[in-house]
Amino acid sequence: MTNLIYAVPAVGILAIVYMIIRSSWINKQDAGDERMRIIAGYIAQGAMSFLKAEYRILSIFVVVASVLLFFLSYNNPHSSPLIVLAFVIGAVFSATAGYIGMRVATKSNVRTAQAARTSLSKALDISFAGGSVMGIGVVGLGILGLGVLFIVFMKVLNPDMSTDPVILNRVLEVLTGFSLGAESIALFARVGGGIYTKAADVGADLVGKVEAGIPEDDPRNPAVIADNVGDNVGDVAGMGADLFGSYVSTVLATMVLGIGIAAANGSTDQFGGISGILLPLFIAAAGVIFSILGTFFVKVKEGGDPQRALNIGNFGAVIMTAIASYFLITNILPRDMTETFIGSTHSFSSMSVFFTVLIGLGVGTAISLITEYFCAMGRTPVNTIARQSATGHATNVISGISVGMFSTAYPTIILVVGIISSYAVGGLYGVAMAAAGMMATTGIQLAIDAFGPIADNAGGVAEMSGLPKEVRANTDVLDAVGNTTAAIGKGFAIASAALTSLALFAAFMTITGIDGVNITNPWVLGGLFIGGMIPYLFSSLAISSVGRAANDMVQEVRSQFKNIPGLLEGKEGVQPDYEKCIQISTRAAIREMMAPGLITIIVPALLGFLFGAEVLGGYLAGVTVSGVLLAIFQSNAGGAWDNAKKSFEKGIEINGQVYYKGSDPHKAAVTGDTVGDPFKDTSGPSMNILIKLSCIVALIIAPNIHSPLIATGSAGQEQCAMEQGACCSGKKEMCHGDAASCEKGNACCKMDANGVCVIDTAKCMEMGCWKDGKLDSAKCKAMGCMPGEKCSSKSSSKACCDKK
Incomplete structure (x- = not known):
C-alpha cells in the first residue's frame, strides 16, 4: 500500500476546512430585525432540543449494540473486537453529520429570509451555502472515517500487507462496522425526524389552512414553529444522516467486492494486488473535490432560473468526476482482470470498469430527470393532479396515487438496464462501481437537497415576521425548486440503494459460501415473502405513527384556537403556546421511531441465526425489490402532491377558470399534500436505509450463521x-x-x-x-x-x- 492512500483522508480534511469557511461566511450575513431573530431562535431551540433528546436515546442503542458486536466478534477468526470501534465511530460520525446540518440550517434560514428582501440571487447564495456546508461536510466525514479506519485496520490486522483474501475479508468485515453504525443512526434519525416533521406539518395544515383558512406559516397557528422545526430535524438532520450512510455503504460494498479482483490478479499492480479495494476510495475522494468545485458554479442572475443554476453545478461536478475517473481507473487497476465469484470467473479490462462508472452516472442522471418530470411544477403529472382537484378531495388523492404508481415504471427499467449492462461489462465489481460512480458526487447532490428545507424555513420566517409579499414570493420560488430537488435526491438515493444492496448481497454470498438463492425451496420462498412484506410493515408503522401524532397535534391546535381569546382573530399581544406543540412532536418521534428501527435490525438477524444463510438471502432479495418500488412510489407521489398544491399559489387554469389559494380546488390539493407528506418525508426516504441496513446486518453476522436449523436446498x-x-x-x-x-x-x-x-x-x-x-x-x-x-x-x- 503506497503513500497515495493517505490522500483519501486528506481530502476528507479538505472538505471539513471548506465546511468551516462556508459556515463562517454564513454567520457574517445579516440576520434581519429583532422579530426575525426571535422567531429563528424559537426554531433553532426546538430543533436542538429534539436532537438532544433523540441522541440520548440512540446512545443507549449504541452501547447495547456495541456489547452484542463484541460477543459476536470475540474469538471469531473472520472478525475482530475492533469492529466495535468502527461501529461507534460510524454512529458518532453519522450523528455529527446530522448535527452539522441542523446547526447550519438554523443559521441560514433567517439570513436567507433577510437576503430575499433585496434579491432572489442573494437568497439563493445563502441558502445554497447552507446546503453546501451540509453536503460537503457529510462526504468529508465519510471519506475521512473510511480512509483512516482502513489504514489503521490494515496496519493492525494485516501488518505484512498481505493480499491473502482471508485476511482482506477480515479487514473489511471489521470496517463494515463503520457502515453499520452510520446506517443504524441514519435509520432512527430519518424515521424519528420524519415523524416529527410530518406530525407538525399535517396538524398545522389541517387545522390552520383547511379548517381556519389562515395562510401557511401564519404566526397565529400554534403548530407553526413545530412545523418549521420539523423541516430541520427531518429534511436536514435526517437527510444528512441518511445520505452519509448511503455514501459509506456504497464505497464499502465496492471495496468488499474488490477482494475478488485482488485474489485473481495477485500483485500485478502498484498497490500490491489490492487496487480493486482502493479504487472506490480514490473515486469517492475525486467526487468530493469536484463537488466542492461544482458549488462555485451555482450562480443565478436576478430573474434567472434557480433550477438551471443548480443543474449547472450538479452536472459540472458529474462531468469532472467522470473525466477524473478515467485517469484513476486506467492508472490504478491492472489493464486486464479476472473476477472470481462463487467458483465462476468474469474477465474484463480497466476500460470496462470505467464504462461501468459512466453507466452509474448515467443511471443516476436519468433517474433524476425522470423524478423531476413526475414532481416538478408545470409538468403533466403535477398539472393532472392539480386539475383533478376541481372535482374534490377524493379525485386529487386518487390521481396522486396513480401518478406515484406509474412513476415506478421508468426508473425500474433504467435500473434493470443499468444492472445488466454494468454486470455484462465488469461483473459484480462493475455493478458496485456503477453505484460508486453514482454516489461519487453525493457532496453537491446533498448540497442541492439541503438548500430546499432552508428556503422553506426562510419562507416561514418571512411569513411569521410579517415581511412584504415580495419577500415571500422570492422564498416561494426557492421552496418550489427545493421540493423538486428533494424529490430528485430521494430518487437518486433509492437508485443507489438498489445497486449497493446487490453488491452487499454478493459480498454476503462470498462470506457464507452459498452459491445462490433457490426459491423452489419453501423455506427460502418464505424468506422472500417475509422480505417483501417488511417494507409495507415498516411503512405502516411509520405512517400510523405520523397519524397518531398528528391527531394529538390537531387536538392541541383546535384547543388553543378555542381557549385563547383573540388568537384566531390575530389580536395584538396574543400569542399561541408554541412549546406544547413542539413537545407533542418530540415525544411522538422519540416514542414511535423505535419499533420500525428495531424490526429492520432484528428480523434479518433472527432469520440468519435460526434458518441459515439461504433463507436470509431470500429475505434480502424480497426487501430489496419491494423496498425500492415502494420508495419510488411514495417519494414521487408525495412530491407531485406537494407541487400540485403549490400550483394554486400562482394560479392554475382548470376548465377555463383560474383558481388560486383559498379556493375549493386548492383545499382539495391541500388534502392531497397532507396525505403525501408522510409518504415523501417519513416512510418513503426510509426505504433505502431499510434495504441497505438489512444487507449490512446480514454481512456482519455472516461468519456466525453456518448452522441453519432447517434444510435450505437438496x-x-x-x-x-x-x-x-x-x-x-x-x-x-x-x-x-x-x-x-x-x-x-x-x-x-x-x-x-x-x-x-x-x-x-x-x-x-x-x-x-x-x-x-x-x-x-x-x-x-x-x-x-x-x-x-x-x-x-x-x-x-x-x-x-x-x-x-
Missing part, C-alpha cells in the same frame, strides 16, 4: 451447508489459501473465491454421502470426510459428518 445441501466451520477444523491455516490441502482435508471440501475452505455441495452429493435424503454416516467416513492426516481427530470427523 438433501446434500442440508448437511453440507450445516457446518462449514468444521471443514479443516483445528488446522485451518493448513487449508486456507491452499486448494490442494483443502481437498485432501475433506472429500466434501473446496476452496472458495476468497481462499476459505468450505463445503463443496456438488462433491458432497457426488461422493455419495447421502442416501434417500438422509446422511449415510458409514459412507461419509469411508470417503475420509475428515482424515487425521490434514485435519484433526475422529471427533472432528464426526462433527463434519453428523448433523448438529
